[in-house]
Amino acid sequence: MEKPAKTKYDIHPLIKRRWSPRAFSDNIVEKEKLQRIFEAARWAPSSFNQQPWKYIVGVKGSDSYNKIIDTLIEFNRQWAKLAPVLVMVIGKKVDQKNRPNLTYQYDTGQSVAYLTLQAMHEGLFMHQMGGFKPSKASEYFSIDDEHDPIVVFAIGYIASYDRLPEKYQEIEKAERTRKNFDEFVFENKFGKKSEIF
Ligand SMILES: Cc1cc2nc3c(=O)[nH]c(=O)nc-3n(C[C@H](O)[C@H](O)[C@H](O)COP(=O)(O)O)c2cc1C
Known part of the structure; x- marks a missing residue:
C-alpha cells in the first residue's frame, strides 16, 4: 500500500x-541489503564522531529475533511478529572519559534515519517502536550500564493490510498527518511563525 506524504512543497521521492507499515510479507530480507542499510547507518554524523549507536539484529527464526519479540509490549508484538527482521537499537550513554554524552539519543536517531532512507532505497519499509521493555532487553542481551536500549524496529517488504489482525487494519489505512509549518519553524521569537512559508 502506498501512503505518500501530502506535501505543500516538493520533496525527495x-x-x-x-x-511506517505494520503489515510485512514473509519474504526474507537479502543479506546484501542488510549490509547496505547498516553501511548507511554507519555514515550518519554524530557529536565528536562518537557514533554512540549499536544494533542487535534478529532474523526471523533466530534466538535474537525471539528475544526482541519478547521485549515488545503486546500491542506491538501482535503485528511485529509478521516482520522478517527485528532490530534492537542501543545507544552508548557515556563518552570515552565516562562523562555523560548529552547527544547519544540524538545521534542514534540520526543513524536510524539514515538507515531508514537506505532501506526505502532498497525497496524495504521500516516501523520503529518505543513500546518495548528496556529492562528485558538489557537482561536478554546482557547490555551493560553504559548502554541504553532506545527503540526496536521492524524491517521487511510491505504487504497488504489484510495480513494484519482485524483491529490493526483500520489504523493501517488511516491518513497520515503532520503539523503545519507555523507550529515548528519560527523566526525572531520562539513560537513566532517564520515568514518563509
Ligand atoms: C521513536 C518512535 C517510537 C515509536 N513507537 C511506536 C510503537 O511503539 N508502536 C507503533 O505501532 N508505532 C510506533 N512508532 C511509529 C509512529 O507512530 C509513526 O512513525 C508516526 O505515527 C508517523 O507515521 P509514519 O511513520 O507512517 O509517517 C514509533 C515511531 C518512532 C520514531
Whole structure:
C-alpha cells in the first residue's frame, strides 16, 4: 500500500514514500541489503564522531529475533511478529572519559534515519517502536550500564493490510498527518511563525 506524504512543497521521492507499515510479507530480507542499510547507518554524523549507536539484529527464526519479540509490549508484538527482521537499537550513554554524552539519543536517531532512507532505497519499509521493555532487553542481551536500549524496529517488504489482525487494519489505512509549518519553524521569537512559508 502506498501512503505518500501530502506535501505543500516538493520533496525527495524516498522521503515522500516512506511511512511506517505494520503489515510485512514473509519474504526474507537479502543479506546484501542488510549490509547496505547498516553501511548507511554507519555514515550518519554524530557529536565528536562518537557514533554512540549499536544494533542487535534478529532474523526471523533466530534466538535474537525471539528475544526482541519478547521485549515488545503486546500491542506491538501482535503485528511485529509478521516482520522478517527485528532490530534492537542501543545507544552508548557515556563518552570515552565516562562523562555523560548529552547527544547519544540524538545521534542514534540520526543513524536510524539514515538507515531508514537506505532501506526505502532498497525497496524495504521500516516501523520503529518505543513500546518495548528496556529492562528485558538489557537482561536478554546482557547490555551493560553504559548502554541504553532506545527503540526496536521492524524491517521487511510491505504487504497488504489484510495480513494484519482485524483491529490493526483500520489504523493501517488511516491518513497520515503532520503539523503545519507555523507550529515548528519560527523566526525572531520562539513560537513566532517564520515568514518563509
Ligand atoms: C521513536 C518512535 C517510537 C515509536 N513507537 C511506536 C510503537 O511503539 N508502536 C507503533 O505501532 N508505532 C510506533 N512508532 C511509529 C509512529 O507512530 C509513526 O512513525 C508516526 O505515527 C508517523 O507515521 P509514519 O511513520 O507512517 O509517517 C514509533 C515511531 C518512532 C520514531
